[in-house]
Amino acid sequence: MKTTLRTMLGATALAAFTTAAIADTTLTIATVNNGDMIRMQGLTDDFKAKNPGIELEWVTLEENVLRTRVTQDVATKGGQFDVMTIGTYEVPIWGKQGWLVSMNDLPASYDVDDLLPAIRGGLTVDGELYAAPFYGESSMVMYRADLMEKAGMEMPDAPSWHFIRRAAAKMTDKEEGIYGVCLRGKAGWGENMAFLTATANSFGARWFDEEWNAQFDSPEWKEALTFYIDMLTAYGPPGASSNGFNENLALFQQGKCGMWIDATVAASFVTNPKDSTVADKVGFALAPDNGLGKRGNWLWAWSLAIPAGTDDEDAAKKFVAWATSKEYLALVAENEGWANVPPGTRTSLYENAEYAKVPFAQMTLDSINAADPTAPTVDPVPYTGVQFVAIPEFQGIATAVGQQFSAALAGQTSVEDALANAQKLTTREMKRAGYMK
């Protein structure tokens, strides 16, 4: 009897101790403020039910603040976060630095081969997967089907830049406040330069040749930039040089844009009747090309990564696997409908008959598949990344170049001067960083 009691007491104490030890695990997750991430925060009860004892703390920040914040933390091994939301730009750089935990040992049930190859490729360094994609996005043409019809034109699934320009000219009706095309003009490496770098790829331009020499003095860059500025000046909204994603989204939702070429994630916003006045009139097409074999669309994936040195690596991995699993996609579909499932990460999602009914599903997949971060340009380059160059110096250089191009769009400088300045400052920074002699 005594022994039984003692055993029971011992077992209870042990159980209490173990529970306390498990309950002690609190994961701090740094994330961005976008619809998909906020939705995930609302669905974490499912994770907690499946993983008792793991508590989650969220740090939601604006994208640029988040980037600074997690960069300084991972670089100094500050240990503030157990899971970080980072993009396709950071993953290869941080992976190479040894700042991230490899995800190669995720369980078989995770089915890593189901991840879209283009997205997976962007998150892999030397065969190691360093982050799990939460949602993937590309860019595409969103257009007003009614205005296109009025203009007597028909949007092909894969338009050329010249078609876009002709359509923009016909759709523009400035007296009615309708502008044929809305594009990003606001300076920033993630704003106008994301769009312009991807566009330049389709014009045959590239940032660097294989010896890391800046290429802004090439005729391809001149052609791309001239085309963009001429078209946007003639058929774009006034003040386009200060428009970023949000400004163009607002214009499009109010029916002021004929076409808008931007992130695929915008599709769910512009087709949402609650916020958009043109929700039932939107069509989609692939980003334009110039017949050179590359389209002007980018590739991005907000992904979950675990910083090296976290105390709770196992729990963090459990969370990452849960949030990027097939089961999570089904959970969102069940609770919020298929249109709200985070897109662009898994092949199985696009094989799902229910998901195929979402109007922008196929075009999103086609756009993602049309981008190849390992061979983004017509001519060979020494870097990976479609709308960026995956080197640490890129943020600073591209923002400075973006200011030159934004000034050219605003008419404060000429295309030639903007390109010459871009060439000069990029060469200077690349020399300083030791890429070229």
Added chain:
Amino acid sequence: MARAISPRRKALNTAIAWTIGIMIFFPILWTFLTSFKTEAQAIADPPVWFLFDWTTENYTTVQERSNYFRHFWNSVVISVGSTIIGLAIAIPAAWSMAFVPSKHTKNILMWMLSTKMLPPVGVLVPIYLIFRDLKLLDTQFGLIIVLTLINLPIIVWMLYTYFKEIPGEILEAARMDGASLRSEVLYILLPMAVPGIASTMLLNIILAWNEAFWTLNLTAAKAAPLTAFIASYSSPEGLFYAKLSAASTMAIAPILIMGWFSQKQLVRGLTFGAVK
């Protein structure tokens, strides 16, 4: 004798003052109005002013999504804590500079002010590393220390200016009556300088409440104040202006209300000694 001001001149001055006042207040008013709109109304062009269906939906969403009271409490602890510690250091410092100045006093004051001239980002990495090693990252205590230090020059300067206005003879008289240094400061100087101290305190609380560089960079989940709360609603990819406005209104409301109730004290303190 005061100069006579013509009624026209007076009307003009009033009009200018009101215009400037409204211009300054307008962004706050607009944020407040936007917080009661839907996301679609928030970006409407032409903008809607007062005639829309006011909704409190944004406030409900913000309440559901974030732990407002934790952020609020962190803001209170950090701003009040740093102000109290700051005053405890600054009052003796300002006393000695005002009443027993040495030939270096002016230089020391200038040197203190010069620390405000460095862009904070310049020392971010060293401070981050020190905080990491001392385990002060994401703690209220860590932020109290940083905010005390960055606001200390302003507190010392303000108090120094107020103390200079108090005739030294009064303190001397107290000393002759046998008052110790402690009683001199506590019973003579402080009661006379109350308006100045109060306005310094209020101003410092406001500065600490609104500080958005260190509070964002040195916190994660536990010690994040209302500045981080606002930052969590800003997004470059998605129009959440109505929710952002609701979050901003909730973040500035407490300090605005405090400022409103103490404005007499604040103005009196700030203009103390301005007119001789």
